[in-house]
Amino acid sequence: MPRFWRRNRHWMTPALLLLPGLILFSLVILAASFETVWISLHDWDGIGAKTWVGLANYVELAEDPQFYVSLKNNIIWLLIFMLAPPIGLALALIVNQQIRGMRILKSLFFVPLVLATVTVGVVFGWVYDPTYGLLQLIFGLFGGTAPALLSDENFATLAVATAGLWPQIAFCMVLFLAGLNNLNEDLIGAGRVDGARGWQMLRHVVLPQLSQVGFIAIAVTVIGALRSFDMVAVMTTGGPYGSSTVLAYQMYEESIFSYRFGYGAAIATVLFVIMIAFIAWYLHGLIKAERSNA
């Protein structure tokens, strides 16, 4: 054994160092993800034996009106979240000035980013409170009455997604600020000499250089919108009457509250299939970026 070790340690030590992390990650994260696909082909209450049902869960899903509500809401989330990159870029442009005091203001902008989504949910719950909330205060100034957004099935998803936008904008802002710091000064200077200003400069000189950061901001925002869960769970628990649920939340509800783990797994799998396209797109972009930097 010692001889075997001495002869092979040059590769065995790295292998041993890699294994704990790799095994834990593969077992808990990767294997579990695949197992879900397997579970989705069963009828299972979470405790007893699993009964093989083939694609029955998916067939049921295709006929479940709630599934389409969730899907539609995920799309609404996606559309609203698409505001995060441009607003984040606008804020980044505003604070990208070297003036005394700007640094502290800049970090204040980032605060929503470090708040837990539960915190954001509670904070916006207060904003939307129909009697005393901030929104009512604003409506009151004009002599109006604020709608009870969270208990209105037409507005609940809009309200929750808008609240979710808050930290997402901050995140995009951080990314764009990093991008602005890496701009090529010579190109900007050349642009100025050529008389490019304001919008033209942004459009033709700055944005092309921000394309990589912009790509990351958009990809991360899409993924964030698709996997939204916390805000829905905290602000509306999917209500009223399931009108503000999203796939992630519907999956949780079917599994934990209705003990339909197989059905829940099927929803998770559908969400996963939708997301994998975006994840692959994102990874592809990351690798491309890494190659061009190397």
Add this chain to the structure above:
Amino acid sequence: MYPRPIPEDAKTKRALYIGGVTLVVALWLLPLVAVMLTSIRSNEELMAGNYWGWPQKFSLVENYTAVFEQTAMLRFFLNSLLITIPSVIGVLILSTLTGFVLSRYPFRGSNLIFALFVGGNFLPAQIMMIPVRDLMVRLSLYDTVYALIVFHIAFQTGFATLFMRNFIAALPGELFQAARAEGASPFQVLRHVVVPLVRPALAALAILTFTFIWNDYFWAIVLTQSDAVKPVTAGLNNLRGEWTSAWNIISAATIFVALPPVVMFFLMQKHFISGLTMGAVKG
């Protein structure tokens, strides 16, 4: 710099600009400021309908002691520390090892392993929820802090590996060549070359993963049940159900939950931001 910098000598313009940005920040943080104000407002004032006026009487001490004495928030807070600190330490150790190997020992399949670590991080939590929950039940870890610790270490190691690999790959190669020329074993290289040099990266990573884990809500409600193990995020949400009308107490509890990550962010801002942009992973 873009947009055009406002020149040093344009004093009024600078002052106006800063004033304008301050106004935007104030609007931006208005929801949070409102909650902070409510957290120091007395119950009588809320009853009387003074929700938005300046507080007549500051009940900072009363409200926050009420949070400690009348709710289980202190317990939740301790639980969060019990979960977060060991998880962060575990992530730092494992990702230093994986990052070191993946950056310095090229082998066939190393890129694939790396891609799995990174890709796994973007998976929606729901795709692994049922099996992970089931696994914890079978290991009798369900509803203990260990379930959350094990899960968070496993999950965050994905992101942290990306982070550490990039950092270690950027270290000067001569150091590694010299160490190898002297016949140092991989383990010695790790101990004497890598560990002393990765401290700044570990600091950045520690604060990032601390924030992610502290703020987690989904796994907190999936893997725990009893108040004795619940972290602050799940605790806060339950509190809301119990104290529906006592907005001052809920607000105080909310600030209490938000404080550790916010304080850490302000203490180690540079690390936090550089970590976030480097990983660009948080979704």
